[in-house]
Amino acid sequence: MTPTVILSTIWLVLEYAMKIIAIGVVPENRRPSSSSAWLLLILFLPVVGFPLYWLIGSPWVTGRRQQVQQQADEIIRTHALGLPLIPEGADASQGLDGVIAMNRDLTGLPCMTGEIHGLLADAADTYAAMAEAVDGATRYVHVEFYIMAWDATTDVFFQALAAAVKRGVKVRLLVDQLGSQKYPGWREFGRRLTAIGVEWRLMMPIDLLRGRWRRPDLRNHRKLLVVDGERALVGSHNVIDPSYGSRRNEQIGRRWHDLSVVVSGDIVLEVEAVFAMDWYTESGERLDPAEHFIDKPDLIPGGSVNAMQLVPSGPGYPTQPNHRMFIALMYLAEETITIASPYFVPDESLLTALTSAVYRGVHVELYVGAEADQFVVGHAQRSYYEALLEAGVQIYLYPAPAVLHSKYMTVDDKVGVIGSSNMDYRSFALDYEIMLMAFDGNLVDLLHRNDAHYRQVSTVLTLEEWRQRPWYEKYVNNVCRLTSALM
Known part of the structure; x- marks a missing residue:
């Protein structure tokens, strides 16, 4: 055998070994969307995907x-x-007492x-x-x-x-x-x-x-x-x-x-x-x-x-307290949910909770920027608009060139949450965040007044309008949606 054939054989063995290892290792304690994205990267580009996974693949801190x-x-x-x-x-x-108990159990606060x-x-x-x-x-x-x-x-x-x-x-x-x-x-x-x-x-x-x-x-x-x-x-x-x-x-x-x-x-x-x-x-x-x-x-x-x-x-909290709180509050909603988030890239559980609220008869409003300041996250966010609109979520586009960067949520006239966390994988697992949940006072009223301002200056996105976007925009949105699960 020539040296070229030997090297090719060695590389082929190593490539398949990496792929086989990845299939059994990557899905462990990981969201299905994130597992699929990592596996696709490793299976198609093992030289890039495998080292990158070992470098930044885990969402948790150690040491x-x-x-x-x-x-x-x-x-x-x-x-x-x-x-x-x-x-x-x-x-x-x-x-709401159950949500409070969960938050306390997960964070100690x-x-x-x-x-x-x-x-x-x-x-x-x-x-x-x-x-x-x-x-x-x-x-x-x-x-x-x-x-x-x-x-x-x-x-x-x-x-x-x-x-x-x-x-x-x-x-x-x-x-x-x-x-x-x-x-x-x-x-x-x-x-x-x-x-x-x-x-x-x-x-x-x-x-x-x-x-x-x-x-x-x-x-x-x-x-x-x-x-x-x-x-x-x-x-x-x-x-x-x-x-x-x-x-x-x-x-x-x-x-x-x-x-x-x-x-x-x-x-x-x-x-x-x-x-x-x-x-x-x-x-x-x-x-x-x-x-x-x-x-x-x-x-x-x-x-x-x-x-x-x-x-x-954040990375020190493997249970993702902010993610669980958002979902739990959505399931408590009886009348209204309003969300303002610059980066709204929900995983399966959050998307299900939000659309299920609509199907229960809850009026849901989502305030996002007409233009995002980050290319990948912005397009990933847009890939979810059709599913949200089909369910009946009202999407308000905050006018460009402004960047809507507020991060809050209200549920009914009961509870408001405000802080630093976006509604995406990065804020759930990769970034240290804080959110303040408040009830039985005036925070929810103050946030509702802010909703009214956003509603007044924003444009409502309709399903018919969204379905008319060009095919190449859909393609970019879907590619970025896949990529966002890695970040």
Whole structure:
């Protein structure tokens, strides 16, 4: 046999060995859609698919990060012992108590009370409100965002941090490296933070020269601010100009439209706990419970006071708490469901829950952008429109060039959920997220008012209109739908 024949034979044996191994390994504890996508890639392009699978195929973290997550969960569960399932005076009837119990079992975080101080939509108003909260800080400020940039729009916030440090306030800041480093000013960002006295760390850092390697597909997508343990902000805003530092975006008027909520009360303890876990993971510093976890007066739900539960999720939570919460709430709906999500790429279970709600007679509204800022996810999302429209979901297209980036859901007049999580596989399994669920107060009313605004400015997509799209667009949508299951 010639060397060429020998090499070809060896390669053929290796190729089939990889394919046979993949068939038995890839489907383990994995969604069918994700398994199919990985297997197709490996079977058609084994040289690319097999190494890529071993590099990023698992959606879960291992090693130290997994240990930190488990330790933090145990500490939270210990501190929550003895707390009631539902705060005194709250009404969690019609099955909501089961959702609360599930969330607590999966994350350890109990249902508490908190007061809402308003929703924030406009970026400049949001950063001004954040700066105002920091201006009132006397002890510490904790900042954690996926994307941050010190630009003309966000300067008011960073100047507030600088002034706080000068007053003797401790400022800790977490920023995702891959999420932020592609935006203008990144090279100077860390130096500027250090210069004003902020203690900061990168989340999920990658620095091969220093032996720091993290899965590039696993990111920390959380967005939160805590001031003195008294007030917190969670939502979808990143700390960056709403044009995301792009001249082209400015020229065409493309701006990201977000929604965040400001809260006080016991619920701030849970936001603080999430930050403490992430800070310890990246810095090794344990926050002093005596300083950062101080009990607050109990509030009775009603008006601006809500019963609340924070639901963190991410690679450290194999049970995907946010995904399960969304689905469970959809099955509780009796009258209405509204969803705003920039990236709506449901798996089989979520799609079934949403369309089943329509078949039960529930009125379902989905608010998405007419144009997406990400090619693959945007087209993958569009591949689901026909099934949704056929079931009777009303799809509202938020007008371009704006990018609808809000992330929330309401069910009936009962419960609202707002935070950082999209409704796609990345937010369910690959990104660290937080969602705030609230009921028996005014959050759901505030979100319904926001629905009315979105409804007024958006265009309704009809099934007849959607079926007239060209064949090549359908093809691209379906290819991206398959690819999205890998991400």
